[in-house]
Amino acid sequence: MEKILARLQERMSQMDCEYADLRYVKTERLRIRTKDGHLDERKETVSRGVGFHVLQDGTFGFSATGDLSEKSLSQHLRQACEMARQFSSIRHTEVKLAQAKPVRRKWTMPIQNDPWKLSLDEKIAPHVAAEERLLRTNGIESATGLLDFTKKTVLFVSSEGSWIEQVLYRTGGWIYGETWQGREKIRRSWPGPSGIFRSQGYEAIEEMGFEKEAGRLAEELKELRKSPEATSGRFDLILKGSILALQIHETFGHASESDRVYGYEDNFGGRTFLNPGLLGGYPVASSIVNLVSDSILKSGPGAGCFAYDDEGIPAHPVEIVRKGNFNAYLTSRETAFFLNQLKPSSNMVAQDWSNFPLIRMTNTSLLPGHGSLREMIAETKDGFLLDNELSWSIDEMRLGFQIGAEAGYRIQNGKLKGLVRFPVYHGNTIDFWKACDGIAGKKEWQFWGFPDCGKGGPYQEAFTGHGLAPARFRNVSMGREA
Amino acid sequence: MKEEFLARARELTGRIRAQAGKTPLQIFIRIKKGALVRFTNNGVHQNGFQDLFHYTLSLPGAKGFSSIESNDLSPEGIQTAITQLTHSAAKSFPKSPPFQKLPRVKEWFPFDLPEIPGKAARVIRKAVELIRHDRASANGYYSAYHRFFYFANAQGLERSHAATAVRFGVTATKGEGKGYLSFYHPDGKRLDVTDIVEGALQLAARAAEREVQVKPGVYECVFSPRAFLELIEPLRRHFDAQLAKDGKSVFSGLLGKKIFSSTLTISDDVTHSGQFGLPFDAGGASKKKVVLIRRGVLSGLLGEGHSTRGMAEHPFNPENLVVEPGNLSLGDLFQRIRKGIFINKIWYHTLVRESRMEVTGLATAGSLYIEKGRIQGRVVHLRYHDSLFSILASVRGATRDPLLLKDGERGAALFPHLWVSRLKVV
Numbered sequence: 001m002e003k004i005l006a007r008l009q010e011r012m013s014q015m016d017c018e019y020a021d022l023r024y025v026k027t028e029r030l031r032i033r034t035k036d037g038h039l040d041e042r043k044e045t046v047s048r049g050v051g052f053h054v055l056q057d058g059t060f061g062f063s064a065t066g067d068l069s070e071k072s073l074s075q076h077l078r079q080a081c082e083m084a085r086q087f088s089s090i091r092h093t094e095v096k097l098a099q100a101k102p103v104r105r106k107w108t109m110p111i112q113n114d115p116w117k118l119s120l121d122e123k124i125a126p127h128v129a130a131e132e133r134l135l136r137t138n139g140i141e142s143a144t145g146l147l148d149f150t151k152k153t154v155l156f157v158s159s160e161g162s163w164i165e166q167v168l169y170r171t172g173g174w175i176y177g178e179t180w181q182g183r184e185k186i187r188r189s190w191p192g193p194s195g196i197f198r199s200q201g202y203e204a205i206e207e208m209g210f211e212k213e214a215g216r217l218a219e220e221l222k223e224l225r226k227s228p229e230a231t232s233g234r235f236d237l238i239l240k241g242s243i244l245a246l247q248i249h250e251t252f253g254h255a256s257e258s259d260r261v262y263g264y265e266d267n268f269g270g271r272t273f274l275n276p277g278l279l280g281g282y283p284v285a286s287s288i289v290n291l292v293s294d295s296i297l298k299s300g301p302g303a304g305c306f307a308y309d310d311e312g313i314p315a316h317p318v319e320i321v322r323k324g325n326f327n328a329y330l331t332s333r334e335t336a337f338f339l340n341q342l343k344p345s346s347n348m349v350a351q352d353w354s355n356f357p358l359i360r361m362t363n364t365s366l367l368p369g370h371g372s373l374r375e376m377i378a379e380t381k382d383g384f385l386l387d388n389e390l391s392w393s394i395d396e397m398r399l400g401f402q403i404g405a406e407a408g409y410r411i412q413n414g415k416l417k418g419l420v421r422f423p424v425y426h427g428n429t430i431d432f433w434k435a436c437d438g439i440a441g442k443k444e445w446q447f448w449g450f451p452d453c454g455k456g457g458p459y460q461e462a463f464t465g466h467g468l469a470p471a472r473f474r475n476v477s478m479g480r481e482a
Numbered sequence: 483m484k485e486e487f488l489a490r491a492r493e494l495t496g497r498i499r500a501q502a503g504k505t506p507l508q509i510f511i512r513i514k515k516g517a518l519v520r521f522t523n524n525g526v527h528q529n530g531f532q533d534l535f536h537y538t539l540s541l542p543g544a545k546g547f548s549s550i551e552s553n554d555l556s557p558e559g560i561q562t563a564i565t566q567l568t569h570s571a572a573k574s575f576p577k578s579p580p581f582q583k584l585p586r587v588k589e590w591f592p593f594d595l596p597e598i599p600g601k602a603a604r605v606i607r608k609a610v611e612l613i614r615h616d617r618a619s620a621n622g623y624y625s626a627y628h629r630f631f632y633f634a635n636a637q638g639l640e641r642s643h644a645a646t647a648v649r650f651g652v653t654a655t656k657g658e659g660k661g662y663l664s665f666y667h668p669d670g671k672r673l674d675v676t677d678i679v680e681g682a683l684q685l686a687a688r689a690a691e692r693e694v695q696v697k698p699g700v701y702e703c704v705f706s707p708r709a710f711l712e713l714i715e716p717l718r719r720h721f722d723a724q725l726a727k728d729g730k731s732v733f734s735g736l737l738g739k740k741i742f743s744s745t746l747t748i749s750d751d752v753t754h755s756g757q758f759g760l761p762f763d764a765g766g767a768s769k770k771k772v773v774l775i776r777r778g779v780l781s782g783l784l785g786e787g788h789s790t791r792g793m794a795e796h797p798f799n800p801e802n803l804v805v806e807p808g809n810l811s812l813g814d815l816f817q818r819i820r821k822g823i824f825i826n827k828i829w830y831h832t833l834v835r836e837s838r839m840e841v842t843g844l845a846t847a848g849s850l851y852i853e854k855g856r857i858q859g860r861v862v863h864l865r866y867h868d869s870l871f872s873i874l875a876s877v878r879g880a881t882r883d884p885l886l887l888k889d890g891e892r893g894a895a896l897f898p899h900l901w902v903s904r905l906k907v908v
Binding site for chain 2: 040041042043044045046047048049051059060061062063064065066067072076079080082083086087089090091092093142180183184185262263264266267270354355356390391392393394395396400402404422424456457458
């Protein structure tokens, strides 16, 4: 295979075009669903193929195939050229690329415990134990779990001389228990309804402590059967875990994707309130808020880690929001050139070989502040602590949002006073982040993340990571938006 | 081309069977070839040609259902797939559904694949010219695919289905107004680019006239077919008969009871003359019509013949929804609105509370305010928060001309515009 790809690289470098690359990708994904302490469904996917991306006459063309014969690959390289040629006379704009240094490197993401080397029973053991623990509690009617393992081998080859081989891992999972009160279903999940996903092996599952957390979930489900519904009004809000990850993701995460500025995502993902005129100093959050895009594994095992993105740009940190001010977009080589940025932000990711790369959040993280969640609660007179999201929506410009949680803890006079059901809060991205007056410190900072961020056409999904510590937002509107 | 797809599928099936020996595999093959192009009023910014060939092998395993999907057609790749699958070796073997003739679904209107880029370029050029001529901005997409589905089980049951799909959609923007219209049909010759683009531009122009501030409250609404399909999405998995029997569906215990407006009839029906999609389910069983809601009464649920196990997240899902049309034109329907909103598209439509089917979301791509039968202007950032039971209990009418919508990889939806008398706007 390598010999064929080397010949294709030679051909791409000699073609009459501005730029060309190919990505050979092999994705192996194993999803295991458990139910009530038993295996319910095991679904494995193996997909490999090559996608060609050619820039000719100022226009990109893309073509992909799973047929790896040299004849087929040559045909699809020509097809990518044909796509570019056909659209060059009606292109959006002349595409020019920011400079990138050619790289030759192999990198394998280090993991401690390879999920593919464990038996099925070994893999599901923590879930079986956690579900059994949940079902031992009176009133809990069902327990369900998911384990999700991905291994992605990517070989990026460009006409500029890059040859980058990477092996990436993503691992995640979740459990939830359900109880009913009349016709009302109450659900509590760990670590969140979409789980946590990380750039790790099976150790990610071990670190999640499913069995231990199942005990807490069981107790909370019991309490929730009797808990009141959350009240409406204005309260201080402390967000932690999955719901804060979602808050970051839906507001600044998507808003900072620069393809939205040019309308590329308008027919699916929407646009952004962050226009280029705001770059370099417009206040969008309180001064303690620092948001960074960073795919380097050393910064933590967020689910968006890699050494190089799908344009061959080395991972490096980019400060999206610095001390509350809008500082930078997530860019591709194309949009970095539009924005007159010397260096793209290394955020181009394709779901697999059959899709062209898009500008994606990888790891978009809220940097830690000081103190602890305990101190934050102690300083809160009248508020709520929320962890897991249940519903969410946000407008096309990424400003007006509403997010609901599975449950919340009432805080009164610095103390947790029991659980409430179905809390919902809403706000405006800028006002909300300007009301952030506390972020816990490094000790409580860790990565959360999602497996299924949707974007593009054809639709693509991507893993995203969000490093965070609990954060407090003052005077937030709770209850249905009105 | 169809014959070539079938020959490839049979050849692969023969090789898999030879390597699998007596393992009673169920084989599902999916082929997809074609392209998607995205554009703005400035022209094309993304395009991609895809050539996909995947096979899924499945078995009920020793402890649960097990499947593996792969596109590695080499002997080594097939052997790896079989070995991985049989790790959770079958104890009970899949039962073959009784042989029944498949409903006839003509969904194959082939075109030359190498012609797609040129065709797409012509379509988009025309669209862009119309948009620029109207001094509007816009974004949209055009796609054209050949698809082929093949099913074979160990008992010798073989099914296949060839399909084509052409889609085109435009969101036009004039000033502050937006309008969205789309086309989907297996026969791409039916696409009238001018009709779609001008329709989207007209909606945008109406929306641009002025902004109407809508106060929170209950409003009459007209849902476009696309918006209505998106609206009822959370109900879809609850039509699973087993889920209902287990008491886990919002329809549990409601079979035969009136739950929605008597104006509303919904079926899962690939046999409908206006429908398209796979005529067999994931187990190879022949699909048949099931009336899910008949004049507001829950009258049917889905079981065998509607399996999506191994293909979709939930084991039984309607894939060919049909809402019975009414007798009004869209103009007639608008005329009957005293104070209401036309909702063209929704997004971030999520469940807040499943047992009550309480949903929230935002209307997007052109919502119009209607008063006394006349469009008054646009409504922006409209958020709703209501129960689907309540909304669907208030359906008052439907237009007479349903629109065909693509619905997932294997199905379609046939929906008219729907008029509801209450939607809670927040």
